[in-house]
Amino acid sequence: MFRLRSADGNVIELEPEHGESVMDTAVRAGVDGIVGECGGSASCGTCHVFVPEEHLARLDPPEFAEEQTLGYTAVPRTDASRLACQVPAADVDGAVLDLPERQY
DSSP states (O other): OEEEEOTTSOEEEEOOOTTOBHHHHHHHHTOTTOOOTTSSSSOSOTTEEEOOHHHHTTSOOOOHHHHHHHTTOSSOOOTTEEEGGGSBGGGGTTOEEEOOSOOO
16 A cells, blocks of 8 residues: 655555556556556656655666656656656555656
């Protein structure tokens, strides 16, 4: 289980299925704020999220494609930025991930 918090403060709790990414879980649940236009190939940047510092250490570092895409997100990246399609939901169990104010 993890939570997504929108820019206006609304929080939704999500229960991922085995092996899902954060993006997969959010799209399946119809969460506003996660678009996932490219279907999870780390090429569109429409699933940008901010991961809490204590959970970033659990994640593998971003691969080249994710690093490149994060440079072109609608809201500037921070040290906490990741693409939800590249974040295994199991690795952020218990976390509250923040959504940017927009994805486009």
